[in-house]
Amino acid sequence: MFRQVRPQPQDITIYIDDRPCAARVGDLLANILLQEGMSAVHAAPNGTPRGPYCMMGVCFDCMVRLEDGRFEQACQTYAEDGLRIYLPVSVVDESGQ
Amino acid sequence: MTAGSHYDLVIIGAGPAGMAAGIEASRGGLRVLILDDQPAPGGQVYRHISQNAVRREAVPYLGGDYWSGQALADAFAASSAELWSESRVWQITGDRQVFLSRHGAAQSVSAGAILIATGAMERPMPVRGWTLPGVMSVGAAQTMLKTAGSGADGAVFAGSGPLFYLTIWQYLQAGFAVRAVIDTAPARMTLAQYWLALPALLQPGLLLKGLRWRAAIRRKTDYFVQATSVAITGEEQVTGLSFTDAGGKRQTIPAEHLFIHQGVVPNVSLTMASDLAHRWCSRQLCWHPRTDLFGESSVAGIFVAGDGMGIAGAAAAVSSGRLAARRIIARARGIALPMAPVWRLLKWRQAAIRPFLDSLFRPPDEWRVPQDDKAIVCRCEALTKADVAAAIALGVSGPNQLKGYCRAGMGRCQGRMCSLTIQKMIHDHGGQPEDKVGHLRIRPPIRPLTVGELAALANDDANA
Numbered sequence: 001m002f003r004q005v006r007p008q009p010q011d012i013t014i015y016i017d018d019r020p021c022a023a024r025v026g027d028l029l030a031n032i033l034l035q036e037g038m039s040a041v042h043a044a045p046n047g048t049p050r051g052p053y054c055m056m057g058v059c060f061d062c063m064v065r066l067e068d069g070r071f072e073q074a075c076q077t078y079a080e081d082g083l084r085i086y087l088p089v090s091v092v093d094e095s096g097q
Numbered sequence: 098m099t100a101g102s103h104y105d106l107v108i109i110g111a112g113p114a115g116m117a118a119g120i121e122a123s124r125g126g127l128r129v130l131i132l133d134d135q136p137a138p139g140g141q142v143y144r145h146i147s148q149n150a151v152r153r154e155a156v157p158y159l160g161g162d163y164w165s166g167q168a169l170a171d172a173f174a175a176s177s178a179e180l181w182s183e184s185r186v187w188q189i190t191g192d193r194q195v196f197l198s199r200h201g202a203a204q205s206v207s208a209g210a211i212l213i214a215t216g217a218m219e220r221p222m223p224v225r226g227w228t229l230p231g232v233m234s235v236g237a238a239q240t241m242l243k244t245a246g247s248g249a250d251g252a253v254f255a256g257s258g259p260l261f262y263l264t265i266w267q268y269l270q271a272g273f274a275v276r277a278v279i280d281t282a283p284a285r286m287t288l289a290q291y292w293l294a295l296p297a298l299l300q301p302g303l304l305l306k307g308l309r310w311r312a313a314i315r316r317k318t319d320y321f322v323q324a325t326s327v328a329i330t331g332e333e334q335v336t337g338l339s340f341t342d343a344g345g346k347r348q349t350i351p352a353e354h355l356f357i358h359q360g361v362v363p364n365v366s367l368t369m370a371s372d373l374a375h376r377w378c379s380r381q382l383c384w385h386p387r388t389d390l391f392g393e394s395s396v397a398g399i400f401v402a403g404d405g406m407g408i409a410g411a412a413a414a415v416s417s418g419r420l421a422a423r424r425i426i427a428r429a430r431g432i433a434l435p436m437a438p439v440w441r442l443l444k445w446r447q448a449a450i451r452p453f454l455d456s457l458f459r460p461p462d463e464w465r466v467p468q469d470d471k472a473i474v475c476r477c478e479a480l481t482k483a484d485v486a487a488a489i490a491l492g493v494s495g496p497n498q499l500k501g502y503c504r505a506g507m508g509r510c511q512g513r514m515c516s517l518t519i520q521k522m523i524h525d526h527g528g529q530p531e532d533k534v535g536h537l538r539i540r541p542p543i544r545p546l547t548v549g550e551l552a553a554l555a556n557d558d559a560n561a
Binding site: 001002003004005006026027028031034035039040044045046048049050051052053054055056057058059060061063070071075076078 | 134136141148155156158218219228229230231232233234236237240241244245246247248249250271272273333334353354364476477478479508509510513514545547
């Protein structure tokens, strides 16, 4: 499980699959997910689970779905109050993109 | 912002090379725009530096090299160069139009000159199990430290390279428990490496730093050297890894978090998609854009600087950014830039240690092409070595035809995570030299782009 050396005060709430989660403005979504113990966020075409790998926008294995239906890389997206993300757990979900 | 804004120089990437070029060019009187995909400048090496600087006492573990970027970031902030953060560049054309997306809308700017300073990425590491959740790159571990002071206790590190040792050292400094470190480099130096170590002695500080990191790691972790036949285990999640140790004994280490690394390579997405000429560097086992001394590519007016032109580190990136900016200023003023031999010497001097490091940390073959048939080669399409090998055996002429046969390289990452592997597999199969096999053809847009984003560009055109 990931932890922060020196946690900073959390001032906002984001929703991961509709579950509220305390965060801080500007936190990287991938950091939040990993600190919540969620290392699998996405599924490959063969259905195997994937999660953040490169943390710099290269591998595309941390794709999450935003409320408006767009898919974004969790390692390239920053938290803001009220943000809702959904973890695309299967390829079926993604065909709706 | 209206379509058709023009700048004397548009720089892509606000890492050390991009920031240095931005400072230099704006001092030289050019109108400069710098585009970066992150919210703040720094690149990967100085990631999050301005945010960390305000609470520096809370993050002492990142070390002096990281903080040396602060002066550069401050000088950049004070310069007149205009920064558009959170901007994703997805295409550059030969007539120097730059297309980007920012805040959900696409737009374009035109440039007198373009400098691509998009840096490096970690080499793909297609070993069995590398796609399992819980397995991340060492660069990712470092990014988490920089952006959130976040780390995992009990993590295992496997691989090699300067960034490998630096990050483990930073992990230890931050107080995270490291369960084991598994170094995959050969333990003894070859005679050739002793020769290469001679110029490296010109950079004794770097050598000593490496030795210091390794000593700390040896003292504080379960440290294995010369590990081979590494396989990562787990079904839905990583559970550990096994390897053969220096004594030939099979070792198994449990791990909930595993970080792997085999060096960095230039991130050539944008330079390849812009049709710049590249050459295969057999020393660094990666592609470099072809440039002149000043970084000008095969397309006039498009320059490359920093690790994106060949791996040489942050200090060399600063110099190459500055040098490209001087050339661009001199050309804008119609004057010649003197002292080419001095620049050449400086460039060599700043990278004197590189041939030694490249040789010492050359990725072993088993990390370039997996030993195990079931190891994933193309992550996006979930294709194994066996899948790709079967397609190659049908007689493909190169990586681009392979796409049609099995979809390798056609996923979202556009070959970033598999092109080097595919190239080596085709080379191993048919014996063609790697530079002839070539890289997957990269086409714009190099970032996923929605139709909605593109529509904004069409509106701009209509209003122009």
